[in-house]
Amino acid sequence: MSTIRKIAGGAVIAAALLSLSACSGMSRQGRNTAIGAGVGAVGGAVLTGGSTLGTLGGAAVGGIIGNVGSK
Template sequence: MRKLPQRRGLMLAATLVTALLAGGCASMDQCSKNTAVGAAVGGVAGSVLTDQSTLGTVGGAVAGGVLGRGRGC
């Protein structure tokens, strides 16, 4: 059996964890779902854009959560 490269294994683990956590969002209202998705996408984007800086990840998550929440909530 061939070993998965470390990066591919990490991505697989992250995908599985995300899928499991998404199952817990079934009882959330739409506003809360939008906030959670915005924060997740913002955190990933902040991490990528700032070369995996912690401050960039947290800042992206906060900004994404605020934008995901939007005006209609």
């Protein structure tokens, strides 16, 4: 794995961990939407080898599932 991919992966993980603290004042549905989008983005990136379109598509699908699933 190249050094840039390692750094980018570490930055994504750090950003995800820091963003979890922002969920404290959110509603249950908003929190589930954000979590679903984050998980979907990671899943889309993994499944497509880091493709931008795959990451964005995964985030969109995950966000929708998180939003609808919390109703």
